[in-house]
Amino acid sequence: MLQELNHHFELMEKQCISPTTTSESTSKTNEEQRLLRALVISSNCEKIFSSGHDLKELAENNDRKYHQLIFDECTKLMLRMRDLPVPVICQVDGLAAAAGCQFVASCDIVLATERSHFSTPGANVGLFCSTPGIAVARSVHRRMAAYMLLTGRPINANEALISGLVTCISPSVEALHSQTESILESIIAKPASVIALGKQFLFKQLEMDNLADAYSQGSKVMVDNLSMKDCQEGIDAFLKKRQPKWTHSNE
Template identity: 50%
Template sequence: MLKNVLHGRGISGLCTVYNNYNVNVRFASSLTKLVVENGIANLTFTSQKTRNCLSLEMMERIIDDLNTAAKDENVRSVVVRGEGKVFSSGHNLKEMTADTGYDFHMKIFNTCTEMMLLVENLPVPVISVVNGVAAAAGCQFIASSDIVVATPQSKFSTPGASVGLFCHTPGIPLARRVPRAVSGYMLLTGESITGEDAFRAGLVSRLVEEDLLDAEVSRICASITSKPKKVITLGKQFYKKQMELPLKSAYEAGGLVMAENLWYKDTQEGIQSFKEKRHPVWSHTDETIPR
């Protein structure tokens, strides 16, 4: 069943739904666009003039859109793109001059942290798609995503030191995602790495040519949708948690969560369908069977 959830963000926005299968969203000036269709929440950064920079207002809009997607029970994955050839160029440096003040600067960074943690903790997978440039906090967003699909020609960088502002916070998820040799190179030199470099380092999950990008994203979303929703949610939650635990503690916690997972109604349906050599019929809930 097709469902549309539309958000026009900016000075003046107009959303027009022509029918159940066509969505046309028009804006006089916009920052983000959210369209939910067939269980996929497509979030697009639409500020091409600013190279999709993460201004305070842009980040607030993204937080709103991600929360909207999270509250929709029909959403199975969130796909994030940047309109044009720049996913995001990072923070808006015009907001970071001395005359805007320390308190405003802290509001920017606190809002950025809220946004990045929301990406990490969203109950469904977040898939970021890069066909161009992801820099500074834009690269931070990429490193915070669950899955990244990119073209070989894409560029990833943390160039803050070039303007005297080291990419301290972008380096946090980056250092947790790629080897130290790669994150150190990116942070200390500020130089870009290609999509191929990023793929080899583990920053990018899937590397495809531009003409195959949409098909690959659709394939990934379909694969996620074929699984029981609440099992994927549970899996993402523990996957993130265990990375911060010592090895022995991670195994102890993992055994407990797997034992709980076994009592999900959908889990028992999956096991039974495997035994009976048929396709499972999911409820997509976290309902458990009686013990």
């Protein structure tokens, strides 16, 4: 399952290449050239967003190499979501547990219904949620991360909002969908290459301890950004109070 997801993400990464680049290859169909602008992830299972790794699979293949492979694939997926040059939006309605909670905590924007719950209960079956904890403890404050991981107890949507796991809460599934649409409209209105550049630098600077170093690199990113066609078009359109026309390219 994880390998399929990773393969799926690889295909999507290709769809993120800007039209200018893909149009060079005449063999590609129009379908392939359509630009991916955002990824919305939801569950088709009622009441459960994801319950994480398949314990049966882990038990039936009681082999260190196989186990290592599973966690390597899982890590690949989480890092791919961060490295994907488009915003990754998660729609949670129901329970997100263990690696399912790790998945949520690895998305850029998390929208959840009021009835959603989040937990890292691995220790209940003797398998501590160590890898889910990496994503969760980088999202929520320490007191909540330790509580979730050491007790295995679920937190509700409001606790998830206050502690930082969730961006916002919707009162119903319908509201969740209309909120997603509205967020997608905001993203689509922007140039793809600028979103890609911005998302990449966001996660880069977050790993930099030294504030002055982060600013030094950030200034370079801003100067490069200003030389891009879409930025010059965007500022010109803003000053002339007209609609911008994006190329979505890196030029």
